[in-house]
Amino acid sequence: MSQITRQWRSWSEAIAKAAYEVLGSCNLYVFGSVVKERVTGGSDVDVLIVADNLPGDFRVRGELIAKIEEEANLPLYHSFQIHLATWEEVEVNPIYREAVSKGIPIFVGTLRGRGEFKRS
Numbered sequence: 331m332s333q334i335t336r337q338w339r340s341w342s343e344a345i346a347k348a349a350y351e352v353l354g355s356c357n358l359y360v361f362g363s364v365v366k367e368r369v370t371g372g373s374d375v376d377v378l379i380v381a382d383n384l385p386g387d388f389r390v391r392g393e394l395i396a397k398i399e400e401e402a403n404l405p406l407y408h409s410f411q412i413h414l415a416t417w418e419e420v421e422v423n424p425i426y427r428e429a430v431s432k433g434i435p436i437f438v439g440t441l442r443g444r445g446e447f448k449r450s
Contacts, residue, residue, distance in 0.1 A: 338360065338364050338375045339360075341375070341402070341404070341408075341410065342358065342360050342375070342436050343436055344402040344403065344404075345377055345379075345398060345402045345404070345412065345436075346436040347401075347402070348397075348398045348399075348400075348401035348402035349379045349381075349398050351401050352394060352397045352398050352401060353379070353383065353394065353398075354381070354383060355381070355382075356379050356381035357379070357380045357381075357430075357435065358377060358378070358379050358380075358435070358436040359377070359378045359380070359429045359430055359433035359435050360375065360376065360377055360433055360434045360436065361376050361377075361378060361428065361429035361432065362374075362375070362376035362429075363376075364376070365432065365433055365434055373409070374409045374411045375409055375410045375411065376413065376429070377411065377413065378413045378415060378420075378426055378429040378430070378433065379412065379413065379414050379415070380415055380416070380420055380430070381414070381416065382416060382417065384414055384415070384416050395412050395414060398412060399412070413429075
């Protein structure tokens with residue numbers, strides 16, 4: 331397991347702050363093997379960032395992820411898998427719904443209630 335993976339909480343907070351700088355109000359959830367405490371040597375850290383103002387173009391979303399990684403000072407090679415989604419996408423994606431309901435929220439911007447999928 332990499333040092334970055336072992337320090338997932340502090341890196342997740344840096345990613346949350348960077349996401350807020352890049353996207354504005356958003357919610358961040360850590361999910362997957364880290365939350366389930368099933369981390370292995372090859373594990374990554376899954377991070378879901380939910381924001382209302384995301385573009386529909388996946389290339390532009392990739393650029394946003396790169397900006398977030400840069401702002402968080404992540405190294406070029408790291409073990410974080412960053413997912414961007416709108417609340418509408420969370421509602422229809424079972425993996426993202428589980429990330430919101432069972433993942434670890436990292437507080438940034440306006441955080442909605444855990445497991446709540448309706449816009450406030």
